[in-house]
Amino acid sequence: MNFLTIQPGHIYRPKSSVPQPGLPALVHQFERDQIRAVNAALAAGRPLLVRGEPGIGKSQLAKAVAGELQRAFISQTVDSRTESRDLLYHFDAVARLADAQILGCQPKASIDNSSEAKEDKKQTAACKVSTQLLPPADYLRPRALWWAFAWEDAKGRAEKAGIGIPKNPEGWEPKHGCVVLIDEIDKAESDVPNGLLEALGAHSFHPQGLGRPVVASSTPPLVIITTNEERALPDAFVRRCLVLHLQLPKERNRLKEHLISRGQAHFEGMTSNNVLQTAADCLIDDRQEAAQQHWHPLPGQAEYLDLLRAVIGQRSNDHSAQEELLAEIKRFILRKHPDAATEDMRTEETAANLEAIP
Numbered sequence: 192m193n194f195l196t197i198q199p200g201h202i203y204r205p206k207s208s209v210p211q212p213g214l215p216a217l218v219h220q221f222e223r224d225q226i227r228a229v230n231a232a233l234a235a236g237r238p239l240l241v242r243g244e245p246g247i248g249k250s251q252l253a254k255a256v257a258g259e260l261q262r263a264f265i266s267q268t269v270d271s272r273t274e275s276r277d278l279l280y281h282f283d284a285v286a287r288l289a290d291a292q293i294l295g296c297q298p299k300a301s302i303d304n305s306s307e308a309k310e311d312k313k314q315t316a317a318c319k320v321s322t323q324l325l326p327p328a329d330y331l332r333p334r335a336l337w338w339a340f341a342w343e344d345a346k347g348r349a350e351k352a353g354i355g356i357p358k359n360p361e362g363w364e365p366k367h368g369c370v371v372l373i374d375e376i377d378k379a380e381s382d383v384p385n386g387l388l389e390a391l392g393a394h395s396f397h398p399q400g401l402g403r404p405v406v407a408s409s410t411p412p413l414v415i416i417t418t419n420e421e422r423a424l425p426d427a428f429v430r431r432c433l434v435l436h437l438q439l440p441k442e443r444n445r446l447k448e449h450l451i452s453r454g455q456a457h458f459e460g461m462t463s464n465n466v467l468q469t470a471a472d473c474l475i476d477d478r479q480e481a482a483q484q485h486w487h488p489l490p491g492q493a494e495y496l497d498l499l500r501a502v503i504g505q506r507s508n509d510h511s512a513q514e515e516l517l518a519e520i521k522r523f524i525l526r527k528h529p530d531a532a533t534e535d536m537r538t539e540e541t542a543a544n545l546e547a548i549p
Contacts, residue, residue: 192410193260194230199223202456203255215500219248219255220456228435229256229413235433238391238414240424243437246493249417250374252437256415257370263342263359265412266372267335269379275386278373279405280398281332283352290325327400336390337398339369339412341405368410377418384416384428392431439491447471450495457496461503463510470498470517477525486528498524 203219232239241249250266257264267278333345338357342365349356376384390396391414394407416432418424440446450471454462474495481489501520506512522535 192233194233195221195226195256195259197221197226197259199226203258205258215457215496217251217254217258218457219251220453221255224435225252225437228433232415232433233413236411238388238416238432240416240418240429240432240434241437242418242420242434244439244491245419245488246491247437247439248492249437250372253370253372253415253417256413258360260368260370260413261360261363262367262413263338263357263363263369264372265335265338265357265369266374268374269376269383271378271380273379273383275382276398278334278383278387279336279390279396280334282327282398282400283330283332286352287325287327287330294324328398328402331398331401335371335373336387336396336412337405339371339414340395340407342369342408344405365408366410369412371412371414373414373416375419375421376416377420377422377424381425381428384424387414387416388428388431443475446475450474450492453492453496454499458499458503461507462499462513466499466502466510466513466517469514470495470502470521473517473521474498474525477521477531481526481528481531484528484530486531488527490525490527494524 199222201221203217203221205217228239241252243249253266254264256262269278329351331348332352332354333348338345346356373387376387394411395404397404440449447468451464451467454467454470458467474490478490481487498517498521501524502513502516506516522531526532526535
């Protein structure tokens with residue numbers, strides 16, 4: 192089994208990838224605890240639960256780990272409608288219904304007379320035959336854990352159904368393993384994390400309609416699960432995970448150093464150190480005010496990078512102009528709470544009134 196052998200501060204950038212239009216490039220700077228936690232999860236064979244405020248880099252960590260380990264990356268985002276089996280497989284009832292209609296075995300909605308009753312009996316018989324012609328197993332679609340457990344099996348089903356196959360590194364083989372990201376699991380009901388652990392603990396699951404279980408290959412996946420703490424997770428679930436807490440430094444100088452370091456990693460050579468420092472000071476000031484006023488969510492690392500991205504994108508070759516623009520647009524990125532906007536408006540009105548005084 193391969194482990195992360197990189198040093199703290201190592202910056203991961205995909206070797207040959209072009210970011211999708213409108214999306215920022217993947218850049219991740221590893222911290223010591225991140226490396227230790229990932230390696231511990233690999234050795235223990237347990238999922239890694241990553242806690243932290245939104246935008247701190249939880250999902251990005253999973254992508255970077257997959258890149259460093261040269262593993263295939265599979266992700267699935269959870270929402271309030273996600274069911275336990277959705278992380279394992281999906282039954283395409285719509286496709287099966289469409290095929291049944293093509294075969295002419297869809298029964299009529301109402302039966303009023305004997306002739307219609309006879310016709311319906313014929314169609315009912317035809318539908319019984321359709322169970323053999325349209326076996327439910329043919330309409331099972333692999334989801335995240337199916338790919339991670341049995342790649343070739345999932346690939347065969349995906350190709351037959353005409354659905355996409357997850358991207359994987361050049362030269363990758365299923366024996367190299369996968370990194371599975373289950374994103375925002377706190378949005379789901381408690382049966383979702385519990386069902387996930389059941390499949391991971393057994394190294395298998397049995398899809399309904401399939402005559403055999405799906406069993407994990409010799410290389411178990413590294414499962415990274417993120418939570419924004421919107422909902423408490425079951426105690427039994429947390430106990431069976433390793434837990435990594437991602438937090439921004441609380442002391443001002445350390446936080447400023449942390450932000451500038453991330454800015455340099457993302458925008459090397461694209462802006463000046465003055466812009467990086469000024470943006471960090473703006474973020475820290477507004478973050479402290481938001482915390483004092485109980486304005487949530489607090490602006491964080493994601494907002495800092497967005498602020499830099501916005502000024503660099505508009506003033507790419509003029510660092511002085513970037514700093515001027517930063518002062519003009521920072522409130523749109525850092526001060527999102529309605530009460531903050533009201534306070535800004537009052538400040539502007541006061542300034543305008545003072546200017547009007549002769």
